[in-house]
Amino acid sequence: MKILILGAGKMGSFFIDLLSFDHEVGVYEKDPKRLRFTYNCQRFTDLEEVKAFKPELVINAATVKYTIPAFNEVMPYLGEECILSDIASVKTGLKEFYESTSHRFVSTHPMFGPTFANLNQLSEENAIIITEGDCMGQCFFKDLYSRLGLNIYEYSFEEHDKTVAYSLSIPFVSTFVFSAVMKHQDAPGTTFKRHLRIAKGVLNEDDYLLQEVLFNPYTHDQVDQIRTELKELLEIIDTKDADGMKRYLTKIRANVKRDIEGLKS
Numbered sequence: 001m002k003i004l005i006l007g008a009g010k011m012g013s014f015f016i017d018l019l020s021f022d023h024e025v026g027v028y029e030k031d032p033k034r035l036r037f038t039y040n041c042q043r044f045t046d047l048e049e050v051k052a053f054k055p056e057l058v059i060n061a062a063t064v065k066y067t068i069p070a071f072n073e074v075m076p077y078l079g080e081e082c083i084l085s086d087i088a089s090v091k092t093g094l095k096e097f098y099e100s101t102s103h104r105f106v107s108t109h110p111m112f113g114p115t116f117a118n119l120n121q122l123s124e125e126n127a128i129i130i131t132e133g134d135c136m137g138q139c140f141f142k143d144l145y146s147r148l149g150l151n152i153y154e155y156s157f158e159e160h161d162k163t164v165a166y167s168l169s170i171p172f173v174s175t176f177v178f179s180a181v182m183k184h185q186d187a188p189g190t191t192f193k194r195h196l197r198i199a200k201g202v203l204n205e206d207d208y209l210l211q212e213v214l215f216n217p218y219t220h221d222q223v224d225q226i227r228t229e230l231k232e233l234l235e236i237i238d239t240k241d242a243d244g245m246k247r248y249l250t251k252i253r254a255n256v257k258r259d260i261e262g263l264k265s
Contacts, residue, residue, distance in 0.1 A: 001140075002026070004055035005041075006070045008034040011087060011110070012061035016041050018144070026053045028074065051077040057140070060086040065208035068097050075101070083137045089164065090212040095132065095157045106130070106137025109160060110150070111167070123149035128163070131156055165218035172213060173223050175202045 001023045005012050008029040016038055019025050026042040028050050029035050035043045044050050058078065062070040067088045078084075084105040086094060091107060098105040107130040112122065127150040129138055145152050155163060179199045185192060202210075213219065236244040 001057060002055045004058045006060045007062040008038050015059055047077045054079060055082055057083045063206050064088055064090050064212055068093060083134055091157050091160055092212060104134035106133040108141045126151045128153050128155050128160055161216055162218045165216045165222050168213045169219040169222050175199050
């Protein structure tokens with residue numbers, strides 16, 4: 001299959017490496033410097049080259065802010081039979097965009113990134129495939145993600161956004177709060193160093209991605225839960241309620257245990 005990757009960033013390069021030995025892969029990237037370390041693929045900086053390539057599948061790996069603009073830019077150079085796809089972690093506006101085109105489409109979300117994931121060992125990572133899309137496109141990504149050992153889940157666009165609101169907004173906001181109150185430590189403990197490492201990784205993400213995750217319409221209720229829990233914990237601390245602290249720790253340990261058991265199953 002002829003596959004065009006839009007963007008030669010971290011995830012774009014990952015998909016180039018992943019697909020280039022089994023398919024004819026081309027990559028379109030406006031910044032020629034980003035193409036220096038792409039191999040075993042055709043490299044395009046002009047959209048006329050994309051037209052001549054005649055891709056059968058486009059994988060949009062542009063950053064969240066530019067996902068739809070990247071589609072709009074390349075669309076006039078694609079054949080009617082070309083399947084559109086994205087791997088965006090935030091799907092805002094994508095359902096409406098796809099419905100406005102005459103192209104078949106498939107939308108997925110690899111729930112990992114180069115910042116934290118070991119791209120050579122992904123068996124503990126997840127991927128979401130949106131059910132509102134082309135069957136052939138879905139089969140392609142199911143096969144691809146299965147060969148990577150990913151755990152695959154199938155959600156609608158709405159279900160995906162609800163999942164992202166939970167799985168991304170809570171750790172993001174928790175990291176923001178930690179980063180906002182932290183002070184330099186000459187002799188930091190292990191836990192502090194681990195949190196700091198996570199904070200550096202999260203804050204290295206694209207600003208627009210962080211913004212869109214937090215502006216997800218389902219994020220508010222998730223963040224509000226954090227505020228509720230902090231209020232309860234602060235009351236326990238202020239009153240030095242030992243029994244209350246024991247109950248609280250029992251509750252959160254049960255939450256963690258249930259989540260771990262859910263992952264194992």
